[in-house]
Amino acid sequence: MQHFITPANAPPFPEIDCGEGVYLWDRAGKRYLDGSSGAVVCNIGHGNARVKAALLKQVDRVSFAYGRVWESEANEDMAARLVRMADWGYGACFFVSGGTEAVEAALKLARQLSVARGRPDRWKVISRAPSYHGSTLAVLGVTGDPDFGGPFAPMFVMHPKVPAPLSYRPAAGMDAEAYATHCARELERRIAEEGEDTVLAFIMEPVGGVSTGALVAPDAYYREIRQICDRHGVLLIFDEVMSGAGRTGKFLAAHHWRECRPDIVVLAKGLSGGYAPLGAVMTTGEIVDEVRAMGGFLHGHTYAANPLACAVGAAVLDELERRELIARAAAMGERLQMRLKEVQARRDCIGDVRGRGLLCAAEIVADRATKRIFPAEAGAMDKLRALAMEEGLMLLSRRTSGGRFGEWLMACPPLIVSEEEVDMFAEMLDCALKRFEDWAAREGFV
Numbered sequence: 001m002q003h004f005i006t007p008a009n010a011p012p013f014p015e016i017d018c019g020e021g022v023y024l025w026d027r028a029g030k031r032y033l034d035g036s037s038g039a040v041v042c043n044i045g046h047g048n049a050r051v052k053a054a055l056l057k058q059v060d061r062v063s064f065a066y067g068r069v070w071e072s073e074a075n076e077d078m079a080a081r082l083v084r085m086a087d088w089g090y091g092a093c094f095f096v097s098g099g100t101e102a103v104e105a106a107l108k109l110a111r112q113l114s115v116a117r118g119r120p121d122r123w124k125v126i127s128r129a130p131s132y133h134g135s136t137l138a139v140l141g142v143t144g145d146p147d148f149g150g151p152f153a154p155m156f157v158m159h160p161k162v163p164a165p166l167s168y169r170p171a172a173g174m175d176a177e178a179y180a181t182h183c184a185r186e187l188e189r190r191i192a193e194e195g196e197d198t199v200l201a202f203i204m205e206p207v208g209g210v211s212t213g214a215l216v217a218p219d220a221y222y223r224e225i226r227q228i229c230d231r232h233g234v235l236l237i238f239d240e241v242m243s244g245a246g247r248t249g250k251f252l253a254a255h256h257w258r259e260c261r262p263d264i265v266v267l268a269k270g271l272s273g274g275y276a277p278l279g280a281v282m283t284t285g286e287i288v289d290e291v292r293a294m295g296g297f298l299h300g301h302t303y304a305a306n307p308l309a310c311a312v313g314a315a316v317l318d319e320l321e322r323r324e325l326i327a328r329a330a331a332m333g334e335r336l337q338m339r340l341k342e343v344q345a346r347r348d349c350i351g352d353v354r355g356r357g358l359l360c361a362a363e364i365v366a367d368r369a370t371k372r373i374f375p376a377e378a379g380a381m382d383k384l385r386a387l388a389m390e391e392g393l394m395l396l397s398r399r400t401s402g403g404r405f406g407e408w409l410m411a412c413p414p415l416i417v418s419e420e421e422v423d424m425f426a427e428m429l430d431c432a433l434k435r436f437e438d439w440a441a442r443e444g445f446v
């Protein structure tokens, strides 16, 4: 029985059997290096015994206690750890079941704050194109990729977009720095165009996820967008669903730019490392007090602050600290980027290698000189992922906005990856790319 509605002509998914450390095994016994940590989720790898023990302990105590009625040691512990590790004076967390839910909760929290502050006209949320923030109807309005909106367009409110400061594909005549400055100014221009008094928030991924292929902007960009938001009373929301929980070599990717503290941070994925559905919204004590004073947050889900998910999340954060995995992400990320650049020197189809920590990507092109991408009918990323799987490497890829911004492979192994495994990742990718280039030449795509 299929669990997902795939296109009619799509090949069936391979069947997973088990996972351990950075590896997965299919039902035929073939081993794969989990080069993308699933969907950039499994930060502490598979089969972690301590997380399993924490989960079972919580099941023995209580699995469910409704968050609107009960406080639990598990969610108190999780909130305290999260706020401590975020290390930025945040005062409260709200837990949900995943990234999209967390983004939606953050938007509602921002809106309620604005109403509490006597600014009911502020409701627009500016985001970047391209970007990904989730897939429910409300959140589709801020996700900056029309591929996800498609048939649902009449059903949601599309919020304003500003260009993401793409480093490999800046606007004509600009280098990456100049384009980033231009993009920051576009934010200010757009706030004015929309009418400052109508703009509630600006949301962005501080290190891009799959939508931009691990985009990192120049340092000045972060300073500038913080200043712009401050100048115009716009809340700054960082979507750290993918970049948070240590993946970029800091607990929050925002920590790379200390002068740019977001007002609200959204986390999920690595927060529970794939061991339980968990997302979080974190914000300052002042914001929470203001929302509390107007009657509390008008939001909730049955599984909000679920003790089982929070106990798992606390155990995952404990592992990050106990095994010093955040520093490891920084070190292994540098090694991975170095190895990917070596592969790039041999393989013309890699146009760019970028990222921070273990949130990395390799942009794939048909022609490096012109940055031309493969035509849609080539299905280049599907082909490349299939070849990598044959080599024993699981990868994630994206052709954002129908290829308008390029297409890339994510290189995001679990944070527990060893030096030898990073080297193995690069070797397997190199073999897959060699076969991919031969295929592309045979098919006449290059």
Ligand SMILES: Cc1ncc(COP(=O)(O)O)c(C=O)c1O
Residues within 6 Å of the ligand: 039, 098, 099, 100, 101, 103, 132, 133, 134, 135, 205, 209, 210, 239, 240, 241, 242, 268, 269
């Ligand atoms: C940056 C970002 N925000 C939000 C989401 C949505 O999270 P979820 O798929 O858990 O709903 C994702 C998922 O990939 C993401 O990468």
